Amino acid sequence: GAGVSQSPSNKVTEKGKDVELRCDPISGHTALYWYRQSLGQGLEFLIYFQGNSAPDKSGLPSDRFSAERTGGSVSTLTIQRTQQEDSAVYLCASSLGGSGSMETQYFGPGTRLLVL
Amino acid sequence: GDSVTQMEGPVTLSEEAFLTINCTYTATGYPSLFWYVQYPGEGLQLLLKATKADDKGSNKGFEATYRKETTSFHLEKGSVQVSDSAVYFCALYNQGGKLIFGQGTELSVKP
Numbered sequence: 001g002a003g004v005s006q007s008p009s010n011k012v013t014e015k016g017k018d019v020e021l022r023c024d025p026i027s028g029h030t031a032l033y034w035y036r037q038s039l040g041q042g043l044e045f046l047i048y049f050q051g052n053s054a055p056d057k058s059g060l061p062s063d064r065f066s067a068e069r070t071g072g073s074v075s076t077l078t079i080q081r082t083q084q085e086d087s088a089v090y091l092c093a094s095s096l097g098g099s100g101s102m103e104t105q106y107f108g109p110g111t112r113l114l115v116l
Numbered sequence: 117g118d119s120v121t122q123m124e125g126p127v128t129l130s131e132e133a134f135l136t137i138n139c140t141y142t143a144t145g146y147p148s149l150f151w152y153v154q155y156p157g158e159g160l161q162l163l164l165k166a167t168k169a170d171d172k173g174s175n176k177g178f179e180a181t182y183r184k185e186t187t188s189f190h191l192e193k194g195s196v197q198v199s200d201s202a203v204y205f206c207a208l209y210n211q212g213g214k215l216i217f218g219q220g221t222e223l224s225v226k227p
Contacts, residue, residue, distance in 0.1 A: 031213065043205065043217035056213060091160065093215075103148070103209055107160040 002026070004108035006092050012114045013082055021077045021111045023092030030097030032075050033105060034067055038088035046090075049075065050097055082115045089113070118143040122206045122218035129196055129225050137191040137221045139180075139206035147208040149173075149182050149189040150215070154203045163191075163204070196225045 005024045013019050025032050034046040045059040049069045060066070064083075069075040079086055089112050093105040123138040141149065151163040151173070164173030169184035178193045189206060206218040 033214065035215075035217075042219040043207075043215075045214040045216070048213040050213060059214065093160075103213075104150075104162055104165065105209075105215060106162070107152075109159040 004092055004094050004106055006090075006108040006111050008111060009109065010112045010114075012116065014116055015084060016081055018078065018080045019082055019113065021079075021090050021113070023075045023077070023094075023108060025073065025075070025092070025094030026106055028096070029094035029106075030072065031095045031103070031105075032069055033093040033095075034075070034077050035091040035093065036088045037091055037110070041088075043091070046077070079113075082113075084115050087113055087115045118147065118208060118210050118216050120206050120208055120216055120218040122204075122221055124219070125203075125222035127221060127223050129223070131198055131225055131227050132195045133225075135191070135193040135196045135200075135223070137204055137206075137223070139189045139191065139218060141187050141189065141206075141208050143187075143208055143210050145210060147210040149180070150207045150209065151178070151180055151189070151191050152205040152207060152217075154205065154220075156202065160205070196223070198225045198227050201225045 007022045030051045032049045036044045047067045048056040064080045067077045089110040091110045093107045095105045119142045148167045150165045152160045153163045164175040166173040166182035172181045180191045203220045203222045205220045207215045
């Protein structure tokens, strides 16, 4: 089946604008993750959704960042009042979900965000 | 907290050379360990994984052994190809759902 898809693939915005990034996980995967890949910071965890449980938001860098997952499937990451330091590649991943150490996360191609 | 440290790149090798990319970790409990690869212009792909001590993960000629005594998960390949040029990320999965990544090591293989 299809892998994880993300849109847009590239986004250029002006400082202070809001942006929305979308992720479609693999069908049947109940766990969904957002990461950020930036120069100098490597790959950072942002937020994790597992089924209907409250998301783990511990990696969100500020209150300008938020994410939601509707109907247990598609997720949207929103960045309000973007700053230049938000420029990065935003990666979404999904996995089957559930507990245990066998989890393999499958990554989408990412959204490259550039804040001017 | 949990962390992963991997050797800094870039690493430049000639085709058919032996590859080692070092990875060590700090974690409580018994994490699972992964190597992900990112080819130029592509997304992250799982390369191999190991879920318990002494397990060996292998794929596409790459191998890594989960060494709990040295908290290491070094990536090796006996004979690299130009097509192996990519960025390699070591990662661990512990409780809580998230992967914790190393900084990534860029590998460049010259013909």
